Amino acid sequence: MQIQFGCAQWNYNNEGGKVVPITWDSSAVVNAHMMVCGKSGSGKSHQLKRAIHSASRTSDGTVRFHVFDRHGDLGVPGESVVKFSESTPFGFNPLEVNPDPHFGGVRKAIQKFISGVNRTGSHKLGPLQEALMRRLLEELYASRGFNKDDYRTWVPQDSYEIAEKMRGKESRVFLDVPYAQRDRVKELGARWDGDLKAWWVERDAYAGDLLMWDPKVVFKVSPTLADAVAFAERKMKAIFLGTNAAAMGHLAEVNRQAAAFHRIATKLNKESRDEELEKLQKRLEEARDKAMSSYKGYLNTVETGRELDEVIHYRSMDVMTSVYERLCNLNAIGIFRNTLPPHDHGAAIWRYDISALAADEAKLFVHFKLSQMFDDARQRGQQPCVREIAAVDEAEMYFTDDDDNMLNTISKEARKFGLNLWAASQSPAHFSEDFISNLGAKVILYIDPTKWDASARNLKIERKKIEHLRPRYNGLIQIINNDDVKSAYNLTLFPKEGA
Template identity: 40%
Template sequence: MHINYGIDAGARKRGEHAPVAWNSKVAVNGHCLMVGMSGAGKTYNLRKMIRQMQDSSEGKPLRFHVFDVHGDIEIEGASSVMFSEQTTYGMNPLRVNPDPHFGGIRKRVQGFITTINRVMRALGPKQEAALRNILYDIYTRHGFKQDDPSTWHIDESMARLVSDGSDGRLYIDVPMAEKDDAKALGARWDSLQRCWFIQTEDYQGGITRWAPKTLARTHPSISDALRMARHILQMSFLGTGQAAITNLEIANKAAAAYQRKLLEALRRGDKAFADEKLEADLDKAKQKAIDTFTEYANSIVTGRELGDLMKYDSTDVLKSVVDRLENLNAIGIFKAVPPPFDPASQVWRYNIKALSMEERKLFVLFRLEEIFADAVQRGEQDDVVEVVILDEAHIYADDDPDNIINNIAKEARKFGLAMICASQSPTHFTEDFISSVATKVILGIDEMYWRGSVTKMRVTEEALAWIKPQKTMLVQLKTRGETRNDWRWTLIG
């Protein structure tokens, strides 16, 4: 593949015609860092690079992932998807890579925790351990086993919920033997679907002991983890188990029903109100709750269930983990339903303009982890087959060597994955990152960044002063076998 940046200005003075061009076959890698202040032409050049790579791909498979933070990178033929808390689709950061060597539950859990620690306030050691146990438990509930890679594969074409709850109904998987408990907690039977359901807003507390009904196995989602964490918090707070929680809620509902009838009677002036059926239902529910609490208390003598709660440390620790999951879920973009990108389109444009800065960073870092894992699983390639384009790339960069941005820069070349980063200044990036990028383009930098750029980019202030936005640029191309790579003073054609 080829990208033509312009004409060498020095050669032009000598009466020669020397294009300044990138060639994927001879470049050290496909990565590029493009820096330029507002109005210098970053968006124009990103479009140009995509178009030229498409035109020179010779019909080979090629996919672009364009992360558009301003919503202004319009590309002809692109499949564009808007992400916000109002969309019914999103991205699932708990999706497991099924590769037995590069994927699995442990890697996904660790990657998830590392990313939220990087972007949000870091979890403490006890919180991290509690969250890790919650995630392991939710994977187990979805049929994943840490030591059995055959359970890591999900048929994406079949893996879906009977309903995602957006229509007001959430279908739940209730065994026949437990239908009376589910019904007492508000579940209703749908004869058409032949399945129990609950109103979406009522799916909390004891009813969550029954998971959402799926047509086939699915990856767990943030909302699944949140529901489990809430349920474990209830058990920890009350010092009891799942059955006791359920029966306590049934007793509360029975008491509430009796109180409603009593208040209605008092408003009518009936001070001698009595409803034998409601009283009997309430007494029965209370006794059932007492029995299950007693059964649980007796079981603690043997230590049968105490260990399950102890691995989550304490109620305070659990509460802080639930709060963190609440915040992630409230963002509204981490959902099990995948975004509706057109698989026939080479360019997938992620419009993340509606997200906050923190939300953008979480979204992009999680998605980059998926893209890189898929590239590693794909194996070594003899040319670029996938390109990530990051507008305002400094949002995601830091000096942590384990940051996925840095990993892609250092390791993705052999897997055919290239990354193009656009930003206003190179000072936001580490020297290690800059040295890993084969192509550097300077479109014009604000003078306040010149001193830092001279050090980071090994460029002179004279060269920076020569640049005229949208007319001239500086380009450095690292090619295989070359030990010296000078800046090319380039006329934009």
């Protein structure tokens, strides 16, 4: 891949218009990591788009560009773009378990999720919340058959096998019905699927009293964020009442019958009230008896003392409630969905238009996507050349000095796996010295004068070189090639935009 940024300004001005090209070549540079910095209006977006377009045109067709577009203005010819917002159905599952025994697992999936949540200001977890979240997710995975200590359980069921078993059953909702409630669910119209060993109703019929039972997971797949919300809600209610799922179901039935009794008592006329109320009263008493029997049965199972563990682990309802609310808020963002973005696999450039997302939402999106790309790259193993480039606009939003920050991680560790990073920002001062030292190329455009001193220190150059920069006219470019003893910054004239 090649990018011709422009020509050396000194030669052009002092040697009668002589053109000495300033060219980036992926086969010659020490690594393909790059930084593009410039004040708003300096031409940063234009130069980033030029770099992406030029590199993609001169690649051998095996390089995929992932463009994280914060402002929706980085479109280039031949791209495949997907817009993300609360109203679009596309996203990804942040709780997906990587089944690889060396690079994946339940613990890594949980840590990646918690790390992503803590990247934000509005959703960041405190110590107690983080511990409870970890415990909650471990139990959620365990309920789906994913054992954190056994890599053999990390493999989900084959998607083609699932599709075959679900053929003709796509409209069904399967219900998680305790054995003791089988007669009640049958009364309400549910039917038994002998192949999948589960009660079910049509999706349109899943309403009213049938909501007493949660949807049942009949296949082994990674849980989703919506699953985590439902699991946390049920856990919170059960812990609050000190009971189990069966007793919870009967308690819900008691509440429904009591509500029906109250409605009839207030709305029916006097002549018909006695007969109707008598029937409802009988149903209410039956529901109460079942709830009391179920609760008594639960108490009778308390023999080993393990039943108290959940009360200990979830001892604070305030903490439990705050974790539940965070999960609800994260799920409401709209980027955590099961429908993958429909990018064209024949296109070299995949652009993720995240301009409609709030700042914290964008941070989550970029963190999880870069984490997924890094995991995939490590599993791919060492590569002789570039395979993927992540171009991140407004990169300062996503950059921290934390060890698990994905921009830091990719710049330090991902090159040998064929994954490289192009980070765009308004000033080099937004990045650490370690980050800058891991870059194979730096493109410095016009910078706000208030940032000159800090930028000069970060780049280890004289301030006067930065003072020569003009918006959309020239830039300082350093390209570090494999055979260079020392790589200087070249003051570079850019082609006129549109030329």
